[in-house]
Amino acid sequence: MTGDSMKDEDVIRQSVEYNGDYEPLDKDRLVLFAVNYLESKKIEPTFDKIVAAAFKLFPKKFSLIGFPEYPDGHTIYYCVYNHCTLDKKWLFGNVQSAFKVTERGKYFLDETRKMLEGKIVSTRTHLTNPRRKETTFISILKKTNAYKKHMQGDEALIDESDLLEALRVPSNSKGLIQANLTKYLEYARRINESSVIKFLEFAGKRLGGENNA
Amino acid sequence: MPEEYKIEKGEVHEKFWERTVREAFKNDPFRIVIELIKNAADSYTRLEKRGTTKPRFEIIVKFHCRKKNPPSIEVLDNAEGMDSIKLKEALKYGTQTSMGEDTEAITSAEKGIGLKDAMMALEDNWLTTINNGLLNERNKHLNFDTGIGRENVAVTDEERRKLGIAGNGTLVSGNLPDYFHERKFATICDRLIHHFLLRKLLQNAKFKVFGVDSDTNEKVLLQHVTPKVERLLLDETFDVDYNRKKYKIHLQVNKSVDALPQGKPFGESGLLFFYGDYSVVDFTLCHFERDIAYSKCFGEVKMEIETIIRDPTEAPLVDEKRRGLDPEHPFNRRLFEEINHRLKEIGEKEEASKYSFDESTKKEILRELNKIYKEIKGTGLREPPIRPVTFAFYPVYISMKEYERKIVSLIINSSIVSEDFEIFLESTNVDIIIKRPKSIKIEEKPTEDFVIKQIELYSEKVGARGEIVASRFPYHLDTERMGVEVVENPIFSPANGFAFVPDKTTIVDGGEKKVDLCIDKLVIDETRKIELVSSDLINSPGEWLLPEKEQDLQKHMLKNVVKVEIPIRVKGTNHIGEKGNVKASYGERGSNLNVTVVSEPSISGLFRDLRFSGKKTERICEFLREEAILEVYYKHPLVKKYMVKNFNNRLDFQTFMADTLTREVLRAFVTTAVEESSSRFPIFNMDHPEAEIEDHIVHEYYTNGPKMHEMFMQLARTLKLGEE
Numbered sequence: 001m002t003g004d005s006m007k008d009e010d011v012i013r014q015s016v017e018y019n020g021d022y023e024p025l026d027k028d029r030l031v032l033f034a035v036n037y038l039e040s041k042k043i044e045p046t047f048d049k050i051v052a053a054a055f056k057l058f059p060k061k062f063s064l065i066g067f068p069e070y071p072d073g074h075t076i077y078y079c080v081y082n083h084c085t086l087d088k089k090w091l092f093g094n095v096q097s098a099f100k101v102t103e104r105g106k107y108f109l110d111e112t113r114k115m116l117e118g119k120i121v122s123t124r125t126h127l128t129n130p131r132r133k134e135t136t137f138i139s140i141l142k143k144t145n146a147y148k149k150h151m152q153g154d155e156a157l158i159d160e161s162d163l164l165e166a167l168r169v170p171s172n173s174k175g176l177i178q179a180n181l182t183k184y185l186e187y188a189r190r191i192n193e194s195s196v197i198k199f200l201e202f203a204g205k206r207l208g209g210e211n212n213a
Numbered sequence: 214m215p216e217e218y219k220i221e222k223g224e225v226h227e228k229f230w231e232r233t234v235r236e237a238f239k240n241d242p243f244r245i246v247i248e249l250i251k252n253a254a255d256s257y258t259r260l261e262k263r264g265t266t267k268p269r270f271e272i273i274v275k276f277h278c279r280k281k282n283p284p285s286i287e288v289l290d291n292a293e294g295m296d297s298i299k300l301k302e303a304l305k306y307g308t309q310t311s312m313g314e315d316t317e318a319i320t321s322a323e324k325g326i327g328l329k330d331a332m333m334a335l336e337d338n339w340l341t342t343i344n345n346g347l348l349n350e351r352n353k354h355l356n357f358d359t360g361i362g363r364e365n366v367a368v369t370d371e372e373r374r375k376l377g378i379a380g381n382g383t384l385v386s387g388n389l390p391d392y393f394h395e396r397k398f399a400t401i402c403d404r405l406i407h408h409f410l411l412r413k414l415l416q417n418a419k420f421k422v423f424g425v426d427s428d429t430n431e432k433v434l435l436q437h438v439t440p441k442v443e444r445l446l447l448d449e450t451f452d453v454d455y456n457r458k459k460y461k462i463h464l465q466v467n468k469s470v471d472a473l474p475q476g477k478p479f480g481e482s483g484l485l486f487f488y489g490d491y492s493v494v495d496f497t498l499c500h501f502e503r504d505i506a507y508s509k510c511f512g513e514v515k516m517e518i519e520t521i522i523r524d525p526t527e528a529p530l531v532d533e534k535r536r537g538l539d540p541e542h543p544f545n546r547r548l549f550e551e552i553n554h555r556l557k558e559i560g561e562k563e564e565a566s567k568y569s570f571d572e573s574t575k576k577e578i579l580r581e582l583n584k585i586y587k588e589i590k591g592t593g594l595r596e597p598p599i600r601p602v603t604f605a606f607y608p609v610y611i612s613m614k615e616y617e618r619k620i621v622s623l624i625i626n627s628s629i630v631s632e633d634f635e636i637f638l639e640s641t642n643v644d645i646i647i648k649r650p651k652s653i654k655i656e657e658k659p660t661e662d663f664v665i666k667q668i669e670l671y672s673e674k675v676g677a678r679g680e681i682v683a684s685r686f687p688y689h690l691d692t693e694r695m696g697v698e699v700v701e702n703p704i705f706s707p708a709n710g711f712a713f714v715p716d717k718t719t720i721v722d723g724g725e726k727k728v729d730l731c732i733d734k735l736v737i738d739e740t741r742k743i744e745l746v747s748s749d750l751i752n753s754p755g756e757w758l759l760p761e762k763e764q765d766l767q768k769h770m771l772k773n774v775v776k777v778e779i780p781i782r783v784k785g786t787n788h789i790g791e792k793g794n795v796k797a798s799y800g801e802r803g804s805n806l807n808v809t810v811v812s813e814p815s816i817s818g819l820f821r822d823l824r825f826s827g828k829k830t831e832r833i834c835e836f837l838r839e840e841a842i843l844e845v846y847y848k849h850p851l852v853k854k855y856m857v858k859n860f861n862n863r864l865d866f867q868t869f870m871a872d873t874l875t876r877e878v879l880r881a882f883v884t885t886a887v888e889e890s891s892s893r894f895p896i897f898n899m900d901h902p903e904a905e906i907e908d909h910i911v912h913e914y915y916t917n918g919p920k921m922h923e924m925f926m927q928l929a930r931t932l933k934l935g936e937e
Binding site for chain 1: 597598599600601602603605609610612678694695696698
């Protein structure tokens, strides 16, 4: 028994990143693919194996923010159980019993394969980064007037209050500017948001200049 | 009464007065009193403008009422009074004098009704005035002669007390003429309060006009109360061009809560035309005078026309008989044109809501129309969710309920479409039926990159599983498959054999809907009555009777159940978030439906509203594409023809409405779909597509017309008048 389990783990360890553009696909489909990958290798798709296999096959979609070498088990749990099993019924099972692709799931698996092969393109775009603090607040920042004006090249129209609003600094607590700016820059770098980094650099200069003045 | 010592001859023949002023007074005898009140008010205003006094300005109007004769009257002010020179001017025709509330206005006394005219209308009239301690008395004869009493006599304190003039002031007295028919003090006061000529003055806080009953000493403050405003319809300032000058006009129109009495002089529905602070010249709704549709409209037109009034060479703006603004005067003509134009627009907007459809029926129909449009257009999904290299089903697997149709899509990449392109559809399970289409043909090369074709599936076999296979012929072996499973429809397994399915529902605030009550045929016995009890929030029928005859009952039977649609309604509005329930019982069985009131979802799609409009157009009905509104014009002669008594219950009206709306809706469907490049309506000659569009409309009329007819007949039945 122990030898068999070890063998499964080795097989998963030796798996390599999927050779193709998998980033546009949604994570549920990739988890479904990973479960089928395990089944095809005669490995029982237990939860931990699904986490490891999904991460090995699709590391760009299932790694932790800031730690690309570690799998994001939390996200994979949601995909495998909440979405693929309970909602979509592509899988059958649970963490205690392991998982199995259903009849319904086979049709979506087939569609997923075609998507990975480029035979079908999904018009919906899906987030690569998990919904964590970094993505949440950078996403909120992207909806602010200051960021939108910056993206449209209307920098002259951005006033101090716009920037303070973007950085979530109350007008009576300007001492927070530097701290919030640093934090936002850290988040933006962690999730590789280059346009946000540029905006924050611009905000830093503008607010710094005004402060000095 | 003063004594007349001498007479001064009049300047014009009395026929002139007969022809003009007397005529005006006979038509509206209250003007005699009003002229005297206004004369007193003008005197105060002149004092104020000179800076010699400040409000409040009191005018006392005393009536001595008699049963059989017209009342006698005294109008008293404590304003500027007149010396003998000014008095002579004021009572003389044909000279130029300063008059009115505008001290700069020097105009011919022939132009307006004034003090002398009012005095001439009073029998035994006398004017007593004190100015700088000197008293003068005058009267006017019907032949324009001026009678002179005391002249420039020093006034005593006793005399002042008797007259009620402490400083300077004027008292005019006399008997109102025979044609003044009112006899009661209260009625006279009420009439004065509602008289349009006095309205602005009574609204002016500077003035206090009191009516006094000289017999009882009852003193009434005359105050005009404006009607209760429902909303402001228009508040606009515009210019009227006249003689190369622009004159500012401020127009305000309100809508009252209740319908108002119309017409001069006591009506409330109309526009008060005035200049200065209180100089009213007319009260009219111009072209829309006495139009019942405008009976809730009231407002005012403030005219900055002092320069016209001051110009002695200018023809009077008021007509010769003083009925109001002279419609022939070029300035008035332009002014009325501008106002008519604005009132027309207001009327069109307001009349749109004069008739209304039942809101929930209308919304249900709008949603259904938008759904049909999506189906007709053939692209329920405008942006394909997937872009296959060849073709693919979307979604690739479905669960469908027994006895319910289900629509799926086949998305085809246009690049693979060639001559004789055809995809055959096949079900691997005979219990899963492809209702339409059996095959997909695309004869013309599509203009879009992807074509979305809808496929309707149906099954009555619960538990059936199978595939729909799409194969491309000829000379290709491409096949695509989608999985189908048929699941149980909960309506066929009502809990305990008798239940609402589902057992909870939402309902729009103030809205109504039908809920399904399902009864297993095995539990139906001799009893035909279903009892219904609803909580306070919800209205439902108290009972529902199943058909007596077995064969009638069979008509409601679907598989093993009888499905009854129970109408429910929210009582009133403002119940969002509240919960209620409906309990149904049949024999010993019962079922409870939980109802939650929700806010109304917005209607989206090609049609957002449907309204009965009062616009005058040559069309009976029109789809306003930009506003997404379908309008029916009830002022069209053909619509009017059908709108006779109880029209909404008449079959000819309903049929006419249904057919008109169906044709317009289908025209809108086809033209919009063609503009949106829907592949459903191929056009051969793109340069001149009109004839082909007509063909498509006719085709759609035959396929979708009957269903729409039914919907619009239902809608026409709910048309009602007057509830806005």
